[in-house]
Amino acid sequence: MEMIEQLVARTDPAYQRWLGEATDDVVTAAGAVVYRRESLPERNTTYGVGEWLAGYLMIGQEGDRGFFLRCDGGGPVFWADLGGLGEADLEIAAPAFEAWRSSGFALPPDPVPDMPLTADVYVDRIPLDGVALLMRARKLLGADWPVGELRSMLAVQPFLAARSAHPYALRRELESVPELRHHLFYSSDAGLEAVWAKC
Template structure:
């Protein structure tokens, strides 16, 4: 296992200069950036060299570490769960350390949670007199509701529209049907959630 000092010598030059300029940890909006003493301690405590070889843990945000790749070429600042799966678990926080430093260590929002592959789909919140809107939902979902039943379905919302629908394909279809996005939901452990919503709502 490489010594931390060797890794440090191959990190981003701007980071090396910044690290040399501080004597204590720097705290910024939930992020703790390590001074050299803390860096050496945390790198050993979390066994970084064992599961993320060639990376240096330069800071921490809760139970996630912040890392630089030590290949002599600068490169992005990464974030990963501590004790994670190695390089496959890394998210990019900033393209280079200098950009991140100028942002005062601002973190990007967490990525949108993944949709499950399939789930039961429900229709809800369609105005009770909007039969034509429900006709468009019918076409979107490829279901065969009888036209004579549509008003009854509107009165029964939320109602099950499709079982085990492929949500990613449905979301792609909703890209071209923005007027239908508020009405198409899927069943999760937390209740009904919007298929399209950029930030998924809580339980209903």
């Protein structure tokens, strides 16, 4: 609790005033929850915010999205997928807490409207001798495929690589791994769709 209080003391003054007045979590019409002071420790601990987003406080949530303030006295309200990896995954939800509050805690639009928030991800079209490429996919997806089985996995493509993954977050990661852009797909009602929309 003490660490959370230290973070709160370094947030936007408008947020601190709101927190002093809030007697319960606020649930918006769109289904977001903005946490009162007593909810902050449990929510930030549950999602390990201090580990993957040091210097930030998770102040609310909507489904798989968290809302954050940087603890430097001001600045925007950010949002990120709760499976995000760090600051690079943050998007601006509002220019400041007071603006977000005035909007009724309006939600930002879905980050990639043409993709689901979660979907099963598949690997396909890797050449049969592409074990090194499959190893890179293994690392990117955080999979624990046995190394000894990689060749046999290449022979049965497409194969399920990750359940309930986040295609839009994965697409951002593919910015730095161009060799995998043509090999990752997510399931949709229309079949398998490329995660990298530009391919």
